[in-house]
Amino acid sequence: xxxxxxxxxxxxxxxxxxxxxxxxxxxxxxxxxxxxxxxxxxxxxxxxxxxxxxxxxxxxxxxxxxxxxxxxxxxxxxxxxxxxxxxxxxxxxxxxxxxxxxxxxxxxxxxxxxxxxxxxxxxxxxxxxxxxxxxxxxxxxxxxxxxxxxxxxxxxxxxxxxxxxxxxxxxxxxxxxxxxxxxxxxxxxxxxxxxxxxxxxxxxxxxxxxxxxxxxxxxxxxxx
Numbered sequence: 001x002x003x004x005x006x007x008x009x010x011x012x013x014x015x016x017x018x019x020x021x022x023x024x025x026x027x028x029x030x031x032x033x034x035x036x037x038x039x040x041x042x043x044x045x046x047x048x049x050x051x052x053x054x055x056x057x058x059x060x061x062x063x064x065x066x067x068x069x070x071x072x073x074x075x076x077x078x079x080x081x082x083x084x085x086x087x088x089x090x091x092x093x094x095x096x097x098x099x100x101x102x103x104x105x106x107x108x109x110x111x112x113x114x115x116x117x118x119x120x121x122x123x124x125x126x127x128x129x130x131x132x133x134x135x136x137x138x139x140x141x142x143x144x145x146x147x148x149x150x151x152x153x154x155x156x157x158x159x160x161x162x163x164x165x166x167x168x169x170x171x172x173x174x175x176x177x178x179x180x181x182x183x184x185x186x187x188x189x190x191x192x193x194x195x196x197x198x199x200x201x202x203x204x205x206x207x208x209x210x211x212x213x214x215x216x217x218x219x220x221x222x223x224x
Contacts, residue, residue: 001028001056001057001058001129001132001133001136001179002054002129003128003132003169003172003173003176003179004021004022004025004173004176004178004179007021007024007025007054008021010053010054011024011046014046014049014053016043016046016049020042020046022178023039023041023042024039024042024050025178025179026178027039027041027042028056028136028140029139029179029180029181032139032140032143034056034140036050036051036056037051055080056136057080057133057136057137058079058080058081058127058129058130058133059077059078059079059080059086059130059133059134059137060077060078060080061075061076061077061078061137062076062077062078062085063075063076064076070092071091071092071093072089072090072091072092073089073090073092073138073141074087074088074089074090075087075088075089075090075137077134077137079106079126079130082124084106084123084124085106086103086106086126086130086134086156086157087103087156087157088100088101088102088103088134088135088137088138088156089101089156090138090141090142092147096150097150097151098138098142098147098148098149098150098151099149099150099151099152099153100134100135100138100149100151100152100153101152101153101154101155101156102131102134102135102152102153102154102155102156103126103131103134103156103157103158104125104126104131104154104156104157104158104159104160104163104166104167104170105122105123105124105125105126105157105158105159105162105163106122106123106124106125106126106157106158107120107121107122107123107124107157107158108120108122108157108158108159108162109121109122109159109162110159110162110192112192112213112215113215113224114215117157117158125158125162125163125166126158126163126166127166128166128167128169128170128173129170131166131167131170132170132173132174132180134156135149135152135174135180135182136180139180149180149182150182150186151182151186151187151188152174152182152186152187152188153187153188153190153211154167154187154188154189154190155188155190155211159191159192159194160189160190160191160197161189161191161194161196161197161198161200161201162194162197164197164200167189168204168206171184171187171189171206171208172206174187175187175206184206184207184208185207185208185209187206187208187209188208188209188210188211189201189208189209189210189211190210190211190212190213191210191211191212191213192212192213192215193212193213193214198210198212
């Protein structure tokens with residue numbers, strides 16, 4: 001789903017006032033509405049426009065795996081624009097945390113020896129919508145349980161700092177109180193050690209977490 005700024009632009013180009021974007025986001029995130037026809041606070045002309053021009057999700061579910069106790073749910077998604085496959089995981093902890101692990105790229109070119117994603121090679125970067133929509137899928141999924149996503153970790157497919165611009169746009173979308181409303185301190189970016197990305201993150205006005213995956217205790221082993 002597009003972020004607030006882009007939604008207002010889309011609505012204005014279609015002849016609708018920008019405040020409609022807030023109403024739309026409220027219906028999706030607060031009420032869990034997935035059928036545009038049920039958004040009765042929006043005029044019929046706007047609902048028809050949304051159905052035709054603004055898909056709720058840029059990805060679609062292809063396969064779901066759930067552990068017997070329901071604490072972990074892994075979903076294989078298909079990106080609608082080109083059919084590429086990505087994965088995301090929901091983890092439901094006993095302390096009531098609901099954490100989504102998201103992918104930031106299709107494949108990866110870093111090639112960490114312990115990671116299966118690197119073996120498939122790099123296909124492309126995900127857009128901020130495709131990243132955020134992995135979380136939105138689970139936001140809507142948990143409405144049936146009256147639960148909310150509390151944390152997001154960028155520890156799925158891809159190196160987040162090799163897709164820095166789109167990842168940070170997704171982070172701001174996730175942090176936006178009008179949309180996902182996930183606290184910045186509950187969002188963690190994991191990197192294999194991309195120094196320019198780490199330095200850029202330091203300069204951001206977001207208090208997100210940073211995890212560094214070194215996969216070996218000494219530099220000689222890391223270089224093998």
